[in-house]
Amino acid sequence: MTITLDRHGSVAVLTIDNPPVNALKTSVRAQLYQLVEVLDADPEISAVVLRGAGKLFVGGADIGEFDRPPETPTLPDLILRVEAAVKPWVAAIHGHALGGGLEMALGCHYRVAALGAVMGLPEVNLGIIPGAGGTQRLPRLIGLEAAIPVIAERVMLDSDRALQLGLVDRIIEGPLTEGAVAFAARLSQTRPPAGTRPLSDPGPAFWEAASARVAKAAKGQSAPLAALHAVRHGVDHGCEAGLRQERETFLALKTTQESAALRYLFFAERAAPRPADLRDVTPRPIALVGVVGGGTMGSGIAAAFRNAGVPVILSEREAPALERGLATLRGLFYAAARRGHISEAEAAARMAGVTGCVGLEGLSSCDLVVEAVFEDLNVKRKVFADLGRLCRADAVLATNTSYIDPRQIALNLPAPERFIGLHFFSPAHVMKLLEVVPHPATSSEVLATAFQLARQMGKVPVRSDICEGFIGNRMLKRTRVETEALVRAGTPFAAIDAALRRFGFAMGPFEMQDMAGLDIAYMNREAARARGESVPEGPLDLLVRAGRKGIKTGGGWYDYAQGDRTPHPSEAAAAIIAPLVGAGAPLAEDQIVDRLIGALADEGRAILAEGIASSATDIDLVQIHGYGFPRTKGGPMFLTDRKAKA
Numbered sequence: 001m002t003i004t005l006d007r008h009g010s011v012a013v014l015t016i017d018n019p020p021v022n023a024l025k026t027s028v029r030a031q032l033y034q035l036v037e038v039l040d041a042d043p044e045i046s047a048v049v050l051r052g053a054g055k056l057f058v059g060g061a062d063i064g065e066f067d068r069p070p071e072t073p074t075l076p077d078l079i080l081r082v083e084a085a086v087k088p089w090v091a092a093i094h095g096h097a098l099g100g101g102l103e104m105a106l107g108c109h110y111r112v113a114a115l116g117a118v119m120g121l122p123e124v125n126l127g128i129i130p131g132a133g134g135t136q137r138l139p140r141l142i143g144l145e146a147a148i149p150v151i152a153e154r155v156m157l158d159s160d161r162a163l164q165l166g167l168v169d170r171i172i173e174g175p176l177t178e179g180a181v182a183f184a185a186r187l188s189q190t191r192p193p194a195g196t197r198p199l200s201d202p203g204p205a206f207w208e209a210a211s212a213r214v215a216k217a218a219k220g221q222s223a224p225l226a227a228l229h230a231v232r233h234g235v236d237h238g239c240e241a242g243l244r245q246e247r248e249t250f251l252a253l254k255t256t257q258e259s260a261a262l263r264y265l266f267f268a269e270r271a272a273p274r275p276a277d278l279r280d281v282t283p284r285p286i287a288l289v290g291v292v293g294g295g296t297m298g299s300g301i302a303a304a305f306r307n308a309g310v311p312v313i314l315s316e317r318e319a320p321a322l323e324r325g326l327a328t329l330r331g332l333f334y335a336a337a338r339r340g341h342i343s344e345a346e347a348a349a350r351m352a353g354v355t356g357c358v359g360l361e362g363l364s365s366c367d368l369v370v371e372a373v374f375e376d377l378n379v380k381r382k383v384f385a386d387l388g389r390l391c392r393a394d395a396v397l398a399t400n401t402s403y404i405d406p407r408q409i410a411l412n413l414p415a416p417e418r419f420i421g422l423h424f425f426s427p428a429h430v431m432k433l434l435e436v437v438p439h440p441a442t443s444s445e446v447l448a449t450a451f452q453l454a455r456q457m458g459k460v461p462v463r464s465d466i467c468e469g470f471i472g473n474r475m476l477k478r479t480r481v482e483t484e485a486l487v488r489a490g491t492p493f494a495a496i497d498a499a500l501r502r503f504g505f506a507m508g509p510f511e512m513q514d515m516a517g518l519d520i521a522y523m524n525r526e527a528a529r530a531r532g533e534s535v536p537e538g539p540l541d542l543l544v545r546a547g548r549k550g551i552k553t554g555g556g557w558y559d560y561a562q563g564d565r566t567p568h569p570s571e572a573a574a575a576i577i578a579p580l581v582g583a584g585a586p587l588a589e590d591q592i593v594d595r596l597i598g599a600l601a602d603e604g605r606a607i608l609a610e611g612i613a614s615s616a617t618d619i620d621l622v623q624i625h626g627y628g629f630p631r632t633k634g635g636p637m638f639l640t641d642r643k644a645k646a
């Protein structure tokens with residue numbers, strides 16, 4: 001049984017025990033439904049307390065059931081039944097009450113909460129709207145102004161705010177169950193009327209402002225505006241009609257590709273930090289991290305560790321470079337404080353956890369050292385030769401290289417079982433992707449340590465075997481080849497950018513190149529040519545040779561006004577690349593997208609076949625968290641797989 005019933009005098013305590021998050025799966029709903037009947041008929045019972053076992057009340061409906069048609073009793077039916085119960089029901093909330101969990105609590109006649117409990121309706125993150133009354137009952141309890149951000153803008157309420165708004169009736173400071181039972185025992189035996197207070201329409205200006213705000217926070221997703229629409233429908237037509245409309249919208253959105261993609265990512269992101277083959281491996285404790293190199297990458301990596309509470313030593317070759325690195329780091333923490341993400345005191349505390357050292361000797365006591373120096377094999381080899389000598393034998397040594405073969409870097413490192421690639425993405429304190437690249441000798445303990453650290457830093461770790469560019473940059477290279485081929489064949493580069501932006505990327509590949517600087521790609525192409533690889537002259541080479549290296553030189557593929565990142569069509573660029581632009585018919589927008597996503601998926605399949613990635617899902621996570629692939633599309637592998645099955 002996933003529900004237990006205990007009697008505390010005349011109060012029945014129902015505990016939902018369905019780990020890990022007490023999701024309201026069919027059998028839980030069925031048992032609860034039956035228990036409402038049983039308790040209503042029990043003359044010994046005066047009130048009911050509903051609680052969750054473990055660390056939370058209820059995390060929501062069971063998302064794993066969403067691929068099937070709804071099974072009875074549905075959650076809306078169960079909540080209506082609780083609402084209509086003869087005895088008063090009290091939800092006792094601790095940890096989280098989310099989605100269907102909060103909706104269940106809203107169906108109860110009273111709510112009490114432990115200090116620090118968090119309540120929210122995060123359904124829109126899954127491409128759906130609350131489907132069990134949340135869009136109707138919450139506004140009727142706490143008002144439209146406070147409810148809309150929770151329903152449509154992902155805002156969570158803590159226990160204090162919930163009390164202030166009237167969402168909970170009391171905060172229980174001591175043990176929750178005892179407090180809830182005492183609260184329930186004092187209730188009059190007749191339940192209060194169901195919470196269906198009428199809402200008055202605040203007028204068109206209110207709705208216009210709310211729509212604008214919700215659309216802005218929606219990040220290209222359709223559910224948030226649908227959620228707002230459901231709220232408004234209930235205001236215009238009453239609660240009952242609102243509940244009907246909400247349910248219809250929920251059921252319709254559940255079957256969209258957008259929701260399927262977002263649910264797929266929900267499970268993929270939770271599974272990624274805990275690979276099955278490492279479940280029984282104990283990671284090494286990491287209490288002090290060294291970062292070698294105080295450039296943009298090194299400082300970002302140092303910030304990522306500090307943000308996760310780990311003390312850091314930053315190492316540079318010379319004092320002025322160290323000062324610059326420390327200043328960059330300080331800048332990152334105080335910028336976070338200025339934006340209101342952390343307090344000034346927290347920024348100071350994060351900086352206080354950073355020490356600097358010139359040379360590598362100061363890193364000898366570190367449990368982990370991450371190298372983030374210039375991408376040059378000899379420089380990196382020397383760093384690891386020195387670290388191998390200076391660091392403890394059990395210290396983990398990691399390289400942040402993006403292209404160099406880690407086997408080459410660790411060639412002369414004694415005990416390479418402690419060596420691993422940790423490929424962060426810039427800015428490293430912001431980007432969620434972490435490619436974890438084991439060396440053939442890396443021990444499973446060191447690998448488990450990398451995944452543990454990723455969890456601690458809130459990263460999405462993906463294991464990549466060794467190949468040029470690992471998973472992400474290898475796929476990026478493939479899109480570069482493909483986009484260049486399209487331009488050569490006559491499709492304007494601006495049309496490619498526009499097509500991918502409309503598909504959902506924040507910017508197109510050519511705008512991205514202008515932002516990153518064309519010279520890096522140019523240098524890579526030149527290096528490949530020097531190695532004897534055949535890299536035909538492309539439009540990018542012509543632009544760089546003409547001095548057009550991107551935004552930093554005032555122009556690349558596009559022109560830019562000083563201090564402004566808005567791309568403008570460039571006659572100069574058009575003239576420079578003209579000799580290499582073909583006269584073929586340009587592709588239409590959907591053809592461009594099909595071609596480029598197809599190429600990504602094709603490269604992904606090759607990466608899988610070679611065993612570089614462990615799963616197609618890992619490839620999608622790389623694209624979503626490292627390369628701006630739109631979440632609503634799930635990733636190139638998900639998308640092409642769905643298309644093939646359609």
Ligand code: 3H9
Pocket residue numbers: 020021023056058059060061062063064075076096098099100101103122123126129130131132134266267270271
């Ligand atoms: C909904 O409620 C719809 C209703 O409006 C209408 C219905 C008619 N279902 O995150 P964690 C799994 S939609 C199934 O690492 P934490 C998760 O996959 C739902 N499984 O834990 C993972 O599995 P595994 C609205 C779920 O302690 C494990 O639980 N609710 C669900 O860091 C642990 O997850 C939400 O969107 C679920 N609802 O955080 C809330 N939730 O171990 C989504 C989690 O096999 N959940 N799992 O990898 C969360 O935000 C967090 O899980 C929570 C716990 C804060 C609850």
